[in-house]
Amino acid sequence: MNRENKIGSYHFVAEPFHVDFNGELTMGVLGNHLLNCAGFHATERGFGIATLNEENYTWVLSRLAIELDEMPCQYEDFSIQTWVENVYRLFTDRNFAIVDKEGRKIGYARSVWAMISLNTRKPADLLTLHEGSIMDYVCDEPCPIEKPSRIKVAAKEPQAVLTAKYSDIDINGHVNSIRYIEHILDLFPIELYREKRIRRFEMAYVAEGYYGDKLSFFCDEASEDEYHIEVRKNGEEVLCRSKVIFADK
Amino acid sequence: MNRENKIGSYHFVAEPFHVDFNGELTMGVLGNHLLNCAGFHATERGFGIATLNEENYTWVLSRLAIELDEMPCQYEDFSIQTWVENVYRLFTDRNFAIVDKEGRKIGYARSVWAMISLNTRKPADLLTLHEGSIMDYVCDEPCPIEKPSRIKVAAKEPQAVLTAKYSDIDINGHVNSIRYIEHILDLFPIELYREKRIRRFEMAYVAEGYYGDKLSFFCDEASEDEYHIEVRKNGEEVLCRSKVIFADK
Numbered sequence: 001m002n003r004e005n006k007i008g009s010y011h012f013v014a015e016p017f018h019v020d021f022n023g024e025l026t027m028g029v030l031g032n033h034l035l036n037c038a039g040f041h042a043t044e045r046g047f048g049i050a051t052l053n054e055e056n057y058t059w060v061l062s063r064l065a066i067e068l069d070e071m072p073c074q075y076e077d078f079s080i081q082t083w084v085e086n087v088y089r090l091f092t093d094r095n096f097a098i099v100d101k102e103g104r105k106i107g108y109a110r111s112v113w114a115m116i117s118l119n120t121r122k123p124a125d126l127l128t129l130h131e132g133s134i135m136d137y138v139c140d141e142p143c144p145i146e147k148p149s150r151i152k153v154a155a156k157e158p159q160a161v162l163t164a165k166y167s168d169i170d171i172n173g174h175v176n177s178i179r180y181i182e183h184i185l186d187l188f189p190i191e192l193y194r195e196k197r198i199r200r201f202e203m204a205y206v207a208e209g210y211y212g213d214k215l216s217f218f219c220d221e222a223s224e225d226e227y228h229i230e231v232r233k234n235g236e237e238v239l240c241r242s243k244v245i246f247a248d249k
Numbered sequence: 250m251n252r253e254n255k256i257g258s259y260h261f262v263a264e265p266f267h268v269d270f271n272g273e274l275t276m277g278v279l280g281n282h283l284l285n286c287a288g289f290h291a292t293e294r295g296f297g298i299a300t301l302n303e304e305n306y307t308w309v310l311s312r313l314a315i316e317l318d319e320m321p322c323q324y325e326d327f328s329i330q331t332w333v334e335n336v337y338r339l340f341t342d343r344n345f346a347i348v349d350k351e352g353r354k355i356g357y358a359r360s361v362w363a364m365i366s367l368n369t370r371k372p373a374d375l376l377t378l379h380e381g382s383i384m385d386y387v388c389d390e391p392c393p394i395e396k397p398s399r400i401k402v403a404a405k406e407p408q409a410v411l412t413a414k415y416s417d418i419d420i421n422g423h424v425n426s427i428r429y430i431e432h433i434l435d436l437f438p439i440e441l442y443r444e445k446r447i448r449r450f451e452m453a454y455v456a457e458g459y460y461g462d463k464l465s466f467f468c469d470e471a472s473e474d475e476y477h478i479e480v481r482k483n484g485e486e487v488l489c490r491s492k493v494i495f496a497d498k
Contacts, residue, residue: 170270178266
């Protein structure tokens with residue numbers, strides 16, 4: 001199979017209500033585009049969620065790491081390329097490049113996905129999916145950013161607590177993966193976003209939150225410009241962890 | 250000018266993170282698409298925000314009313330048509346039709362816009378804009394829903410209070426028009442959305458909210474299935490008012 005068919009490329013424009021007060025695309029919207037591209041790419045190659053659902057399986061996002069030199073600005077065209085880097089028995093690595101209107105790669109992302117059975121909620125063996133045909137799409141395109149890391153948070157007191165509302169909930173009845181990104185970035189004062197930009201952003205999705213859950217956000221300042229966040233439900237179960245690394249503009 | 254050139258039509262797909270727990274497009278996302286279509290249509294005809302900004306003017310959304318028989322569902326294609334219904338000295342009426350994948354009109358929307366000077370923040374005379382050329386686009390396409398109405402709220406105690414955060418703020422430094430829609434719809438319990446759908450939704454934008462403002466949401470149950478909401482900043486100044494009318498599914 002030729003390389004072109006392994007890499008999907010999708011075009012976007014940074015819409016006015018999708019940029020922050022700096023006029024730059026928000027991380028939540030970029031995350032949404034990345035996940036949509038994953039869906040487009042998989043669907044076009046026969047292993048999208050709709051096909052999997054027919055067989056009572058679904059994709060579950062486990063990790064996401066995004067690293068950027070810059071963000072697209074309001075009204076700017078950009079595109080996202082995506083491809084499969086590895087397929088293991090229980091996980092697959094899908095990578096992304098964010099490409100500006102001049103064709104320069106301004107950022108990359110890495111994601112890790114599992115396939116689970118809708119009946120048992122247990123992970124399924126990817127190597128046997130459609131007789132292993134997903135492996136035909138594995139591609140050695142470079143993705144020069146670090147893999148998602150292990151995140152540990154020591155903070156004992158939450159920095160913010162909120163209740164999951166109607167707008168937070170997705171079609172599966174879970175707190176939507178993108179909303180966590182927005183709520184986490186809302187922990188930081190706007191002044192920080194005036195002076196700094198997000199250089200690297202990581203999410204590790206651990207368990208599902210539901211409507212009415214009390215979401216507590218615990219945050220460590222791990223070093224200058226680096227923050228580790230843990231979101232717990234009803235003060236106990238960990239729902240997700242995140243790492244946010246800022247850089248001077 | 251022929252009718253085709255007066256009506257803009259734009260295609261969308263209901264993305265997975267843009268639908269609610271019922272699998273239906275959220276009102277916030279629909280509102281975002283409507284405002285984008287207004288921008289596309291105006292830009293293509295020479296009176297978009299970028300052109301106006303060069304002359305130190307901008308468009309300001311004053312009213313929005315959306316009425317629907319149904320919402321597009323996850324992964325469904327739909328399109329939005331938009332046209333200018335009226336141009337007055339200080340306001341222009343722009344209407345919309347929401348068209349499902351079979352070409353059926355499943356909803357309509359009305360919006361009212363003013364043009365203001367970026368220097369004085371005062372309204373500008375639309376009849377003299379580009380020698381009145383915006384009038385060339387006025388179109389008598391039907392829009393069989395009521396005009397935005399007057400909304401009065403009597404409630405003395407807020408139903409919710411929140412502080413405007415980083416994700417709420419748009420490129421102008423104001424609380425983003427779409428976020429108000431989401432916050433307002435989050436006032437209702439998820440059970441309501443299980444049994445009812447939003448038949449009509451109205452927003453009247455009155456003043457600007459800023460980062461850190463304490464937004465208080467006052468809500469009257471005007472009649473069964475009809476709610477009137479007022480959002481005030483720091484307990485005083487009215488930022489916007491909304492009317493939400495539910496119907497049985």
